[in-house]
Amino acid sequence: MKPANTQPSLPPTSGPQPFVPARQALASLALSTLLASLGASVTAVGLPVLAQAFDASFQHVQWVVLAYLLAITTLIVSLGRLGDLIGRRKLLLAGIALFTLASALCGLAPSLGLLIAARALQGLGAAIMMTLTLALVGETVDKTRAGSAMGLLATLSAVGTALGPSLGGMLITGFGWQALFLINVPLGLLTLLLAWRSLPAGQAAPVEKVRFDVIGTLLLAAALGTYALAMTLGGGHFGGLNVSLLAAAILSGGLFVRTQRRRPSPLIPLAMFSDRLLVSGLATSALVATVMMATLLVGPFYLSIALGLPSAIVGLVLAVGPCVAALAGMPAGRLADRFGVRPMRLLGLATMASGCLLLSLVPPTLGIAGYVTAIMVTTLGYAMFQTANNAAVMAEIPANRRGVIAGLLNLSRNLGFFSGAAVLGAVFAAMLPTNGTSTVSPEAVADGLHVSFAVALCLMVLAGFIAFKYREPEPLTACQDTAGRP
Structure with missing residues (x-):
């Protein structure tokens, strides 16, 4: 991937080296990823309890989730760029500390308004953690093991997503809604200590003076x-x-x-977008996230209405996808290291397309087995793609651009989630009666699943075309190199 300016990029291992094994540094990055993911998933199960505790409507209490997600989405690229300028290690430590402090404020909030404000602060800390953990991989792990490192981060992110609902339910039952947030305090302090001791100092700000x-x-x-x-x-x-x-x-x-x-x-040098591999990585990441959102939206309706499963079983079936992603993350990273990130990216997209095809055809008569098989194929493809795509995009990034590129990767995924909720959610809703889901038939829900994932299959074909056509970086010319100067 071509550099965005003419200043020579520094090798990832330049500067003072840490006096602790790289595994400890990677462990601190993995814990940061786990905390940020857990912060998003653990609260959803507590919304009914929060509505009762604060005597609030669902429209108001849902902002406990939305405030967190909006803070991440709106600031993630800017925080990545800020890390490039002032130092990624320094900003990551500040982000972990802010996340931990905001978690304590959430648990102690006396009103819903203050809880939402504290959740926005928590989302700000999570945005820093999500972006800079990805950017710091190049400074803590040898390039030949970048795929495995990305696989570990993907695994911990999936673990946080899968663990959130069940852990949240146990915490609320045993200790009340406050425990949803206070659990992050000791975990955050542990992560902060490990990151402070293990992360390399990194490189100072660029030689030329750059303003934020x-x-x-x-x-x-x-x-x-x-x-x-x-x-x-x-x-x-x-x-x-x-x-x-x-x-x-x-x-x-x-x-x-x-x-x-x-x-x-x-903030974002637009000349970077002349790099075909970067644009391909961002576009395919958004399309894949759009499809994955459909599994979260449509799955519960299909399981509960079309298959007639009780809520407890629905929850267990929905946990299959995150569990597959968690188990597949590190093996996918090792395969990317061995066979190359770009072939693995194409294989991941092809596997996801196969899963979408199965979901667009699976009959309700196959029951849980049919649905779970299709979801496992889809999620396996997602794990392979996500690990390989992140490693491919971040592979040749100059040291002074890692933060902003990592922010763009996370942003493309978040925008895909929001777009999937709107677009594929509307496709599914169009197949249902206009008077709500209380009178919908199992057949209509099954048809909605099939049509939604037929559209998702088209999106995966588009993603595969983009990834194949722009799978190699465009040769750098002197003119382009000058255009990329910030």
């Missing part, structure tokens, strides 16, 4: 925030409010691009 792009940060946050709200508000109905928010997102995005062309030190 505050205007670009505000415009990008406005564009991403309004887009995320446009995709999530309205309960599946895309009305006037959604259209207005989407228009605001387009306007803010246009202003952001215009300012980036003129800024001497832009």
Whole structure:
């Protein structure tokens, strides 16, 4: 992948080396990933209890989840760039500390408003952790083992997603809703201590003086925030409010691009997007996330209505996907190290497409076995793709650009989740009666599953085409190298 400026990039191992094994540094990054993922998944199961505790409606209490996700989505790229400028180790330590402090504030919040505010702070810390753990892999792990390291991070992220609902249920039952957040305090302190002792000091800020792009940060946050709200508000109905928010997102995005062309030190140098491999990695990541969101949205309805399963069994079946991702992450990383990240990326997309095909055809008569088999194939493909794609995109990034590229990778995934909730959610809803799910027939839900994943299959074919066509970086020319100068 070509560098974004003419300043020579520093090798990942330059500068002072840590006095502890690299495994400890990688363990601190893995724990950071686990905490950020757990923070997103552990609270969903507690929303009914929180609504009762604060005497609030679902529309109000859902902001306990939305505030966390919005903070991550709107700031993740800016925080990655900030880490490039002031030092990734320093900012990651601050992010872990902020996440831990915000977790304590959440557990002690006396009102719903303060809880939501504390969750936004927690999301800010999580955004730092999610971005900089990915960026710091290049400074802590040898390049030949980058795939395995990415696989470990993917595994811990999946473990956090799978563990959240069951752990949350046990914590609420035994200790009350406060324990959903206070559990992060000792874990956060342990992660902070391990990261402080093990992470390398890294490289200082670039030789030339570069200012942080505050205007670009505000415009990008406005564009991403309004887009995320446009995709999530309205309960599946895309009305006037959604259209207005989407228009605001387009306007803010246009202003952001215009300012980036003129800024001497832009938040995101637009010349980076002339790199075909980078654009391919971001586009396919968004498409894959869009498809994975469909499994989270449609699956519960299919299991409970079409198959008639009780809630307890539905929860167990839904945990199969994250468990497969957790088990497949590290083997997928080792395979990427052995056979190359780009072939493994294509194999992951092909496997996901096979899973979508199975989901678009599976008859309810096959019961749990048919659904679980298709989900296992889909999730296995996702684990292979995600590990290989992250390693491919981050492979040749200059040291002073790792943070912003890691932020873009995480952002593409989050935007895919929001888009999947809106687009594939609307496809599924179009197959159901307009008077709600209480009168829907099992046949209609099964048809909704089939149509939704037929559309998902088309998206996977598109992702495969993009990944195959732009699987190699474009040769760097002197003109392009100059254009990439920040």
